[in-house]
Amino acid sequence: MSSMDCSSRNKSIIQLLLLLFLSGFSSCINIGDPNNARCKEMERKALLKFKEGIKDHTGRLSSWTTTGEEEEEEEDCCRWRGVRCSTRTGHVVHLNLRNPIQLPQYDDDDHEDIEAFKRSRLSGEIYPSWLNLKYLKYMDLSLNQFRGIKIPEFLGSFKKLRYLNLSHSFFAGTVPPHLGNLSTLHHLDLSSSSLDYYSFSEDPSWLMRVDNLEWISGLSSLEYLNMGYVNLSNAADDWFQAFNKLSLLRELKLSDCELGRLPSSSETLPSSITVNFTSLSVLDLSWNFFNNSFLPHWLLNISSLEDLDLSYNELILNFSYSNNNIISSIHSGAGGGDAASSRTTAAGRAQQQLVGSLWKLRRLDLSYNNGGGGGDDVGALVDGLSGFSNKSLEILVLSYSELSGHLPISI
Numbered sequence: 001m002s003s004m005d006c007s008s009r010n011k012s013i014i015q016l017l018l019l020l021f022l023s024g025f026s027s028c029i030n031i032g033d034p035n036n037a038r039c040k041e042m043e044r045k046a047l048l049k050f051k052e053g054i055k056d057h058t059g060r061l062s063s064w065t066t067t068g069e070e071e072e073e074e075e076d077c078c079r080w081r082g083v084r085c086s087t088r089t090g091h092v093v094h095l096n097l098r099n100p101i102q103l104p105q106y107d108d109d110d111h112e113d114i115e116a117f118k119r120s121r122l123s124g125e126i127y128p129s130w131l132n133l134k135y136l137k138y139m140d141l142s143l144n145q146f147r148g149i150k151i152p153e154f155l156g157s158f159k160k161l162r163y164l165n166l167s168h169s170f171f172a173g174t175v176p177p178h179l180g181n182l183s184t185l186h187h188l189d190l191s192s193s194s195l196d197y198y199s200f201s202e203d204p205s206w207l208m209r210v211d212n213l214e215w216i217s218g219l220s221s222l223e224y225l226n227m228g229y230v231n232l233s234n235a236a237d238d239w240f241q242a243f244n245k246l247s248l249l250r251e252l253k254l255s256d257c258e259l260g261r262l263p264s265s266s267e268t269l270p271s272s273i274t275v276n277f278t279s280l281s282v283l284d285l286s287w288n289f290f291n292n293s294f295l296p297h298w299l300l301n302i303s304s305l306e307d308l309d310l311s312y313n314e315l316i317l318n319f320s321y322s323n324n325n326i327i328s329s330i331h332s333g334a335g336g337g338d339a340a341s342s343r344t345t346a347a348g349r350a351q352q353q354l355v356g357s358l359w360k361l362r363r364l365d366l367s368y369n370n371g372g373g374g375g376d377d378v379g380a381l382v383d384g385l386s387g388f389s390n391k392s393l394e395i396l397v398l399s400y401s402e403l404s405g406h407l408p409i410s411i
Contacts, residue, residue: 039077039085043092046132047077053125060100060122084138091135093160097122099143103168121145121169126152134158140165142189148172148206151190156181165189167226168196172206175230180215188219191228191253210235213242222246226253228284233258240298247276255309256287264296277302284309286365300358307363311397315369363395369402378403 051064063081077092078085084094101117123145136158142165151171155164156178164182167189175190182188190208209231219225225246232239232254240263243252262285275298277283283302286309295315358364378398 038090039083039092040090042132044075044077046129047080047083047092049127049129053127055123058120060097060120086135089135092133093135094138095133095136096138096140097144098140098165101143103143117143118145123147125149128152128154130154131157134160136161138163141169142167144169145202146170148203150174151176151179151208153178155179158182159184161185162221163187167191168193170196170202170206171208173208175208175210177212177215180218183218183220185219186221187224188222189224189226190230191226191255193229194256207231209233213239216242217245219246221248223248223279224251225249226251227257228253228255229257231258233260236260244276248279249277250279251282252277252280253282253284254288255284259285259288260291262290262296262299275302278304280304281306281360283307285313286310287312289314303359305358306360306392308358308361309363309365310369311365311367313369315366360392362392363397364393365395365397366401367397367399379405379408382408 047064048066051061054061056062060081063079064077066075077083078090082096083092084096085091086093099117099120099122101113101120104114104117121144122141126146126149130152131154134157137160139155139158139161140163146169148170150173151166153176156176159181161182162184164179164185164187168191170192171190179188192208196202207229211234213232213235225243235242236259239254239257239259243249243254246252280302281304283305284307290313295310381398381403382396
């Protein structure tokens, strides 16, 4: 055999071995083909166990089965609706059981839309079998109907979870502090609304609350937090200190949480506290009916804010503008007395302070801050806000705030 023939044969063998190696390597990592990943048997059984405890009136989980015309495909939970698996390992990493029908508006007169939404909600129990889904990174159970059951404590065991949405699903009772174990979580939504109960005629006692917020500091990676309509009254004295530890927060929504008061820099906050909201762009503190003498320095000094909602808080507004800063004297309508005369006293004047500049602010809602009937000058407020050098403000809501005067030309 000539040396040329040997060389050619050796080259063919090497090519064949290389082809076999690459084929095996590709099948191991499932390059480009998510259909190669099949779910793990233990995880499949965990999902089927969940289905056993769920009422599903519209067949949203009908693909979650072990029988069908194509039995092999049906047994692969990675192909089930709402389930996604890692294309590399086959582990379940994504579980989206959000109601596919949009939440109707509270003033929606289309009863068919409301009934369709209600029928499409899942309800029932959540079994600990889910602990076998330990590779989950994404879980969405929002817009369903869990009829006042407590949030399962074992949800705090999903150490890889990055996204958790339990909003508008009628969980109730104390929010388990075990959620503080989710140190990799980026997004947490526990919100609901009084309109949920009004619109869908549900039991108004199905409410969530917290006993304290000490656990919140464990959510060190959190960027989005919505606890709207979760009762935080038991933590009203230190809620700011608790959330202030979440330095990566971009959006914080605490609407209608019964906070009761805004901590002021000079009253309840230790002088050693530094405001850590350096990334915060959205802050919603509406519907909390704060009882404060003025708006604290730390709030209007969060220079990263783009959207600030302080509506429905019974604040009396008195703004002026100096040297590119808002000067604010805000009194609470809940304190009683003659608010107008209080501003003429030395104490009232002493409450005026330089409170910083909201240079990036695009939306400010001060509506329904009508407690006490202050009759403050709308012109001073608008002039102050329009004085920012970058002219960022786009939306200013002042409805029902009992401001007097004329809108300035600068608007």
